[in-house]
Amino acid sequence: MDNKTLATPITGPMRLVLLDRSNPVFACYLVWMSLLVLKMLCMSLLTARQRMRTKTFANPEDLRLPKLSEVRFGDAHVERVRRAHRNDLENVLPFMLMSLAYVATGPHPMVARLVIRIGASARVLHTMVYAFIPVPQPARTLAFFTTFLITCFEAIYVLVCCIKYI
Amino acid sequence: MDNKTLATPITGPMRLVLLDRSNPVFACYLVWMSLLVLKMLCMSLLTARQRMRTKTFANPEDLRLPKLSEVRFGDAHVERVRRAHRNDLENVLPFMLMSLAYVATGPHPMVARLVIRIGASARVLHTMVYAFIPVPQPARTLAFFTTFLITCFEAIYVLVCCIKYI
Amino acid sequence: MDNKTLATPITGPMRLVLLDRSNPVFACYLVWMSLLVLKMLCMSLLTARQRMRTKTFANPEDLRLPKLSEVRFGDAHVERVRRAHRNDLENVLPFMLMSLAYVATGPHPMVARLVIRIGASARVLHTMVYAFIPVPQPARTLAFFTTFLITCFEAIYVLVCCIKYI
Numbered sequence A, B, C: 001m002d003n004k005t006l007a008t009p010i011t012g013p014m015r016l017v018l019l020d021r022s023n024p025v026f027a028c029y030l031v032w033m034s035l036l037v038l039k040m041l042c043m044s045l046l047t048a049r050q051r052m053r054t055k056t057f058a059n060p061e062d063l064r065l066p067k068l069s070e071v072r073f074g075d076a077h078v079e080r081v082r083r084a085h086r087n088d089l090e091n092v093l094p095f096m097l098m099s100l101a102y103v104a105t106g107p108h109p110m111v112a113r114l115v116i117r118i119g120a121s122a123r124v125l126h127t128m129v130y131a132f133i134p135v136p137q138p139a140r141t142l143a144f145f146t147t148f149l150i151t152c153f154e155a156i157y158v159l160v161c162c163i164k165y166i
Helices: A003-011 A024-054 A076-104 A109-132 A139-165 B003-011 B024-054 B076-104 B109-132 B139-165 C003-011 C024-054 C076-104 C109-132 C139-165
Strands: none
Touching: A024 A076, A024 A109, A024 C076, A024 C139, A076 A109, A076 A139, A076 B024, A076 B076, A076 C076, A109 A139, A139 B024, B024 B076, B024 B109, B076 B109, B076 B139, B076 C024, B076 C076, B109 B139, B139 C024, C024 C076, C024 C109, C076 C109, C076 C139, C109 C139
């Protein structure tokens, strides 16, 4: 009995672990998720920059260093970045979680990678036209709905795959 | 030496991969997570609908198409949907992440599926009585605390399972 | 042919499943994630307590039981807890997702566990000095940037590992 015959049953039943970096789709997901997390963290820095530039601080303990006398709210520049940041929480986090679930159902690799790339890129674009350089509509709406519809597609794909386990 | 004896040690040490769709509990988690993500995305559409109905837009660049002259804030109908949406961010996202961790610890399948189903359904109910048809209390509070306590239960279960790795 | 020779090729190609509780780094991640989720849920209770103490309710249907006549907004104590809670959404959720991705790339176990422990502890500290006992700056800023930089480190680590799959 040679080694070859022994090896067959070992590798035979071993199925690909989908949530593992040996799966190129999951590796692709990891890269784009990292980029989106870095982008989201930038929003905090952008808010801080706008707060300093416009001297709008919301907490009394923040006033000591810039030598200000009172807290302020509702500055238009600060609020714009905060709205963009909140929009990220509302859309990027669900997109990330949904993409993870989508990858876990083992979709077609090429479609999955395309979907992740477009969905993530659209959110980077959304931040650009919302918080960096306000651009006339429908730039923001288009970027918004690209990721929105991709997240919907992923959710429906997962539902179709696993609905019997509801 | 027959194949049977050879096969035993191969399938023997192979443990079920918990975060894989071959695990019915994880498949159940995927289904309910997709439903919750779709529900959360609906909140964005609901906000947009209320903004258009009450002509309350927060960004100057959104005023061109509906031919309005100034941004508005604090409309009661828009703010109600926004509060419901924020409540989702505060509770649904932690519930999703916690359930994933809970499934990863390999809980009893029947208990786990029950917990996921009730926790997710309660959040759908919460949105109904908060953003769609405002219902007298304690409807919203009950729906809120159902998912809240389930998330706590999952967190404590995971802590008990893995506390030695702290 | 003895059992030992047979056993070798079986355990040989079996790679550690990273997102499994048999991986100590993942178990450590699960513990700290559970603690962070419990901490985040506490913020909801803290908000509710401040709302009751200052009689600041945002929804008309919440006024019946405490026998109040109108909704109120913008109480300083309520808003402080809400800002702390929002800061959690903006930072703890990305930290959790990023740490999961980081663990999935199979980093050095000791470094990974250290990074997770410090990042999570800093957020507990952040809540303390923000929502419980307001402390003069830079306490809050230091706690904030500890987790912020750790999340950046994890994101860059994952990018370096998997950038070719972009």
